[in-house]
Structures are given as C-alpha cells and as structure tokens.
Amino acid sequence: MSDIYIICVEDEAQVLDVVIRDLEQLEEFFPIEGAASASDARKLINEIKEEGNRIGLILCDHIMPGDKGVDLLIEMQKDEFTHSTRKILLTGQAGLDDTIQAVNKARLNQYVSKPWKKEELLQIVIDELTDYVIETEDELLPYLSVLNQEKLQEAIRAKGFI
Amino acid sequence: MPGKSKQKSNQIKFLTGLILGIIGFCLPLFFTFNGLSYAGHIALGIFLMAAVFWMFETIPIYSTSMLVIFLQVVLLSQQGVVFSDASLPTTTAKQHTSDSWLVPAEAVDGEKIYVANDSRNYTAIDVKILNRADWVEIRSNELQSDAKIVSNANHKLVGYKPVSFSLFFGTLASPIIILFLGGFMLAGAAVKYNLDKNLTSVLLKPFGTKPNFIILGLMVVTATLSAFMSNTATTAMMMTVAIPIVAQVAREDKFRIILALCIPIAANIGGMATPIGTPPNAIAIANLGQQGINIEFGTWVVMMLPLVILLLLLAWFTMRFLFPTNLREFKLSLKVDFNKSRPAIILYLLFAATVLLWFTESAHGIPSSMVAFLPIAGLTVTGVMKQEDIRSLPWEVLWLVAGGIALGISMENTGLAMWLVASISWDALPQVVLIGVFGLVALNLSNFLSNTVTATLLIPLAVSMGTSGIAGEGFSLVISSLAIAAACNMAMLLPISTPPNAIAMSTGFIKTPDMVKVGIVIGLIGIVATLALSQLYWPFIIN
Numbered sequence: 001m002s003d004i005y006i007i008c009v010e011d012e013a014q015v016l017d018v019v020i021r022d023l024e025q026l027e028e029f030f031p032i033e034g035a036a037s038a039s040d041a042r043k044l045i046n047e048i049k050e051e052g053n054r055i056g057l058i059l060c061d062h063i064m065p066g067d068k069g070v071d072l073l074i075e076m077q078k079d080e081f082t083h084s085t086r087k088i089l090l091t092g093q094a095g096l097d098d099t100i101q102a103v104n105k106a107r108l109n110q111y112v113s114k115p116w117k118k119e120e121l122l123q124i125v126i127d128e129l130t131d132y133v134i135e136t137e138d139e140l141l142p143y144l145s146v147l148n149q150e151k152l153q154e155a156i157r158a159k160g161f162i
Numbered sequence: 163m164p165g166k167s168k169q170k171s172n173q174i175k176f177l178t179g180l181i182l183g184i185i186g187f188c189l190p191l192f193f194t195f196n197g198l199s200y201a202g203h204i205a206l207g208i209f210l211m212a213a214v215f216w217m218f219e220t221i222p223i224y225s226t227s228m229l230v231i232f233l234q235v236v237l238l239s240q241q242g243v244v245f246s247d248a249s250l251p252t253t254t255a256k257q258h259t260s261d262s263w264l265v266p267a268e269a270v271d272g273e274k275i276y277v278a279n280d281s282r283n284y285t286a287i288d289v290k291i292l293n294r295a296d297w298v299e300i301r302s303n304e305l306q307s308d309a310k311i312v313s314n315a316n317h318k319l320v321g322y323k324p325v326s327f328s329l330f331f332g333t334l335a336s337p338i339i340i341l342f343l344g345g346f347m348l349a350g351a352a353v354k355y356n357l358d359k360n361l362t363s364v365l366l367k368p369f370g371t372k373p374n375f376i377i378l379g380l381m382v383v384t385a386t387l388s389a390f391m392s393n394t395a396t397t398a399m400m401m402t403v404a405i406p407i408v409a410q411v412a413r414e415d416k417f418r419i420i421l422a423l424c425i426p427i428a429a430n431i432g433g434m435a436t437p438i439g440t441p442p443n444a445i446a447i448a449n450l451g452q453q454g455i456n457i458e459f460g461t462w463v464v465m466m467l468p469l470v471i472l473l474l475l476l477a478w479f480t481m482r483f484l485f486p487t488n489l490r491e492f493k494l495s496l497k498v499d500f501n502k503s504r505p506a507i508i509l510y511l512l513f514a515a516t517v518l519l520w521f522t523e524s525a526h527g528i529p530s531s532m533v534a535f536l537p538i539a540g541l542t543v544t545g546v547m548k549q550e551d552i553r554s555l556p557w558e559v560l561w562l563v564a565g566g567i568a569l570g571i572s573m574e575n576t577g578l579a580m581w582l583v584a585s586i587s588w589d590a591l592p593q594v595v596l597i598g599v600f601g602l603v604a605l606n607l608s609n610f611l612s613n614t615v616t617a618t619l620l621i622p623l624a625v626s627m628g629t630s631g632i633a634g635e636g637f638s639l640v641i642s643s644l645a646i647a648a649a650c651n652m653a654m655l656l657p658i659s660t661p662p663n664a665i666a667m668s669t670g671f672i673k674t675p676d677m678v679k680v681g682i683v684i685g686l687i688g689i690v691a692t693l694a695l696s697q698l699y700w701p702f703i704i705n
Contacts, residue, residue: 141664141665141668142668144665144668144669144670145668145669145670149401149405149669150402150405150406153398153399153401153402153405153665154398154402156394156395156398156665157353157358157395157398157399157402158353159395159554160349160350160353160392160394160395160554160555160556
C-alpha cells in the first residue's frame with residue numbers, strides 16, 4: 001500500500017513551519033512535505049510519484065517568486081497523477097480573477113485566508129482528506145480514528161461492506 | 163501506511179497459504195485413502211485447498227468460492243474432463259459350481275461386488291467369499307449367468323454418480339441465494355432512502371435519556387436492523403448515531419467503550435435472528451434443503467429469538483458491570499424525516515409486505531425464497547432500485563455462499579463428508595455432547611475465520627453424521643445445523659472475528675482486551691445457552 005502525502009507550498013520559511021506544525025497530528029498517517037516554490041513543488045511531486053506514493057492534499061500559497069500558486073494548482077488538475085488531489089489555496093493576497101481561475105480551472109476545494117486558526121485549518125484538511133480517501137481507497141478502516149469518522153462510517157454504510 | 167515489516171509478513175502469509183493450498187489440492191492425487199471413492203479424493207483435494215485459501219485469505223474468500231465451483235465443474239461433473247467419457251470396466255463372472263462364481267480379485271469390495279446396469283450405473287450386491295486367489299470364488303443367489311460385473315471396484319465411477327455441471331452453477335440461483343438477494347434489495351433500497359436511519363430514530367425514542375437505557379436502545383435497534391440488513395452496514399450506520407454521543411463523554415469515562423462496543427456486539431447477535439441475517443444461516447438452510455428439510459422463515463425466528471434476546475441482555479449486563487459510568491443523562495438529537503417521495507413509499511409498502519409474508523408462511527404456504535422475489539421484481543419494476551443500485555449490491559457475498567453450498571454438495575455425494583466423520587465412533591456420545599463439540603469447534607474457528615467459511619466447513623460434516631446414522635439415534639439435522647450456525651455467529655472475541663468488530667476497533671475508542679472480555683462471556687454462555695435450547699426448546703418447535 002502506498003503512502004498518501006500532504007504537501008505544503010509556501011515561500012516564507014516561518015509560515016511554512018507554522019502550517020506544518022499545525023498539521024503535525026496527521027503526520028503519522030499522512031507524511032507532510034514542504035516546498036518553497038512552485039518549481040520545488042514540481043520536483044517534490046515527481047519524487048513522490050517515482051516512489052510509487054500519492055498526494056492526497058496540497059495546501060498552496062498564491063503569491064510566490066516564480067510561478068504563482070494558482071498556476072501550479074491548474075497544472076496539477078490537468079495532470080492525471082494529481083487530478084484527484086484535494087486542492088486548498090492558503091493565501092492572503094489572491095485577487096478575484098486569480099481566485100475565479102482557481103475555482104474554474106483547478107476545481108479548488110477550499111480557500112483559506114491568512115491568518116488562519118489552527119483548529120479551522122485542521123478541520124478543513126481532515127474533511128478534505130476524508131473525501132479523498134472515500135474517493136480513492138477500498139479500505140477505509142485504517143482512517144477511522146484519524147479522519148472524519150462520521151463521513152467514513154456513512155461511506156461504509158452506503159457501500160455495505162468494508 | 164503499513165510498514166515494510168507488515169508488507170513482508172503479508173507476503174509470507176500469502177506464500178504459505180498458496181503453497182499449503184496447492185499441497186492440499188495435490189495430496190489426494192498421490193495418496194489413496196481406504197474407504198474413500200475416487201471422486202471423494204478429488205473432492206478432498208478441493209476441500210483442503212479451499213479450507214487453506216479461506217483460512218489464509220490467500221485470495222479473497224469469494225474468489226476461493228468461485229475457484230471451488232470452477233474445479234467442481236471441471237473435475238467432478240458428468241461433462242468435465244475426468245468423467246465425460248468414463249465408463250465402467252466390465253467382465254462376466256464365470257460360473258464355478260452350481261451356486262458359486264469366480265470373479266477377478268479387483269472386482270470385490272469387502273463383501274460386495276457391483277453388477278453393471280449400463281456403462282455408468284451399477285447395483286451393489288452382497289456376496290459370500292468362499293475362496294480368495296487370483297480369482298475369487300464367491301457365492302450369491304442374486305447373480306445371473308450373463309451378468310456383467312464391474313471388474314475394478316476402485317474405478318472412478320464406483321461410489322460416485324457424476325452430476326451435471328449445471329448443479330454446481332445452479333447453486334448461485336438456489337432458493338436461499340434468492341432469499342438473500344431479496345434481503346439485499348430491501349436493504350439497499352432502505353439505505354438509499356434512509357429508511358434505516360429514520361427507523362433508528364423512531365425506535366430509539368422510547369428508550370429515554372438515561373445512559374444505560376440508551377445503550378439498551380442502541381443494542382435492540384442494531385440487532386433488529388441487522389436481522390434484515392448486513393451486519394456491516396448496520397454497524398456503520400449505528401456508529402454515525404453513536405459518534406455524536408461519544409463526543410459528549412469525557413475521554414477517561416468508560417462509557418465511551420460501551421458506546422463503541424455495544425453496536426458491533428448487537429449487530430453480530432442480531433444476525434442470528436432471521437434466515438437472511440447472516441450468511442452462515444444460509445449455509446445451514448441450504449444444507450438442510452438438500453436433505454429435503456425446509457425451515458420456514460418464521461420457524462427460524464421463533465427458534466432463534468430467545469437466544470438473541472438472552473445474549474443481548476447478557477452483553478448489556480456484562481458491559482455495565484465491566485465499564486461502569488457516572489454519567490446521568492444524555493442529549494440525543496434524533497431527527498425523524500421520512501422520505502415521502504413516490505419511490506420511498508413503494509419501498510415502505512414492499513418492505514412491509516415482504517416481511518409480513520415471510521412471517522406468515524405457515525398460513526399461506528408460499529416459501530420465503532418465492533416471497534423474496536417480490537422485492538426483487540417489485541423494486542426494479544417500479545424503478546426504486548436502478549441499474550447502478552443493483553450493481554452496488556454485495557454480489558460477492560452471494561458467490562461466497564454459493565461456493566460454500568456447492569462444496570457441501572460434493573462433500574455429500576462423493577462420500578467425502580461421511581468418510582471424514584466415519585473414523586470416530588460418534589454414537590458413543592450423547593447428542594448434547596456432539597452438538598457441544600461442534601459448537602465449540604465452530605466458535606473457535608469462527609473467531610479467526612469468516613463465519614460463513616466456518617459454517618461451510620462444519621455443517622456438511624454434521625449433516626452427513628446425521629444422514630449416515632453414525633451419530634446414533636435421535637441426532638437431529640435441524641438442531642445440529644442451527645446450533646453450528648448460531649455458534650459461528652457468536653464468535654466476537656477479536657477485531658478480526660467479524661467485520662463489525664473491525665469497524666468498532668478502528669474507531670479508536672476501544673482496545674482489544676475490552677472486546678475480548680465481553681467476547682469470552684458471550685461465546686461461552688452462548689454455547690451453554692444454545693445447548694440448553696437444543697435440548698429443551700428446539701425439539702418442541704420442529705415437531
């Protein structure tokens with residue numbers, strides 16, 4: 001069974017640290033990797049792909065040196081490997097046009113504005129990962145104790161088996 | 163998520179299972195067992211392979227069932243490679259004196275020889291052996307001078323009359339499978355229109371707000387639903403009811419354990435209540451059906467209900483004792499919102515009509531599997547269940563049961579089941595001890611294996627002990643089969659024992675020792691209670 005990664009893309013090292021720390025309770029089940037730019041993120045995505053693992057969720061800043069976050073998300077949406085990855089924009093400065101682009105072309109799942117509260121971010125990430133595992137995994141039991149249990153039980157009920 | 167070491171141990175388990183399974187299959191090809199027919203050897207090979215694959219889960223358990231049917235069709239059917247052009251080798255007995263005959267040594271089987279009626283059928287006749295040499299001198303007054311006798315008593319057609327391949331395929335459409343399919347259709351539609359959730363809310367209301375009564379309520383509702391729906395789906399649904407309650411309970415309060423544990427336990431127990439509750443029931447009914455014994459839906463319920471109620475109460479008291487709580491009251495937010503769309507109404511009506519007809523079989527005489535076709539046809543004709551809904555039914559469970567039934571057929575008609583149980587003189591034991599032994603074996607196996615698989619392996623043995631008479635006078639097929647099915651369903655010691663247990667364990671609210679404590683009490687007292695019922699209560703119902 002392959003690992004499901006969470007990747008965080010953020011150019012400011014301190015902010016990236018905070019994001020990763022806020023999510024650390026998930027680390028045991030979902031390895032978390034950080035990237036400082038879109039090009040770093042592409043390298044990271046390729047590495048994860050080559051190791052046979054998957055990316056369940058990306059938390060991405062928008063304004064960064066080099067390619068913008070929204071461009072990266074659109075790219076990921078078009079790529080088969082990252083198509084079903086849940087995409088969250090974590091930003092303070094994405095304009096209306098960029099946000100519209102992200103929603104329409106990258107099928108953005110969530111928009112979280114900075115500054116954020118730890119509990120809210122964690123809940124959003126947990127809910128999105130829950131949707132991801134329900135969509136892609138056959139075996140849901142390992143996630144019951146860490147993700148949104150009610151949603152998972154609901155999925156098991158609908159399937160009628162585990 | 164699992165580490166490399168777990169992957170490795172899985173690989174070892176897979177290879178062990180594969181190798182043992184292949185060895186098991188080949189074993190009867192290289193060894194000849196006395197008293198077992200040629201076809202019995204083939205059936206033994208299939209039985210051993212299936213048992214190993216089912217135990218190790220080398221391949222998914224339903225695909226083992228499919229493999230069983232495939233091998234039976236190829237190796238044991240009249241049209242398969244082994245039997246398609248088989249014909250009995252014959253010779254003529256030589257008249258020796260006025261009342262004795264000479265026959266080849268291989269033609270004699272103990273004190274019997276076989277007279278061929280045609281190329282495939284024979285009649286066994288008893289003879290008196292007078293003199294053994296290359297040719298055996300025998301005396302018989304049944305033998306006629308032009309009789310063709312079978313020259314090789316170990317021939318593959320002796321002791322087994324090949325059946326048509328369609329008998330093995332036909333298991334998938336056997337009445338009990340159709341009964342299950344009807345249950346699946348109702349359950350699938352109930353989930354689609356949230357009937358299960360709404361019923362839960364309605365049924366939970368009378369239990370009030372006191373913690374212990376909420377638990378009793380959860381258990382009663384879970385058991386009731388799981389008598390008609392899959393235990394797994396019921397557990398998952400009831401967990402969605404229990405999780406908001408768990409959130410109201412302090413982390414260290416043991417009440418969290420009860421909340422998470424009471425649901426899988428009640429789901430396992432509730433499955434016993436009706437023929438469609440769990441697959442082991444189907445295996446029992448199918449094996450009895452092959453002996454011409456029909457168990458009505460209502461009769462099954464009447465026989466099992468006391469056991470179900472007893473075990474539910476037992477589990478409730480045990481958990482209250484083991485995990486006491488200080489909590490006084492709870493808020494339950496129970497939303498009742500019955501879907502009132504046209505398809506939902508049709509579902510309610512069909513559900514009620516089907517269950518009513520199932521319970522009144524003795525009044526109208528329509529077999530429960532025929533009634534089961536009412537929801538199958540009714541829900542599809544009216545468009546309540548659509549193509550994608552039908553596709554999402556748990557078909558693999560039907561295959562699993564069908565394979566189990568097919569294996570049972572071959573164990574019976576090749577004489578394998580007889581041969582397996584014949585080595586011990588069972589009739590020395592009283593019936594209650596025999597049932598107790600079967601029950602304990604079933605309970606132990608089923609804690610580690612699928613309940614269905616355990617029933618598949620054990621019930622044919624019990625049935626053949628009854629039909630062959632080696633179990634002695636008064637051995638009831640119905641009582642022994644039901645007791646084994648019940649014992650299979652009482653196995654809930656470990657997370658791996660049943661899917662509902664696995665769900666409960668994965669919630670993270672309970673630890674294995676909690677489950678083991680309650681599981682031991684239910685298993686042991688359950689067996690004792692089953693034995694008591696089998697002697698004091700069941701005989702009055704079936705007579």
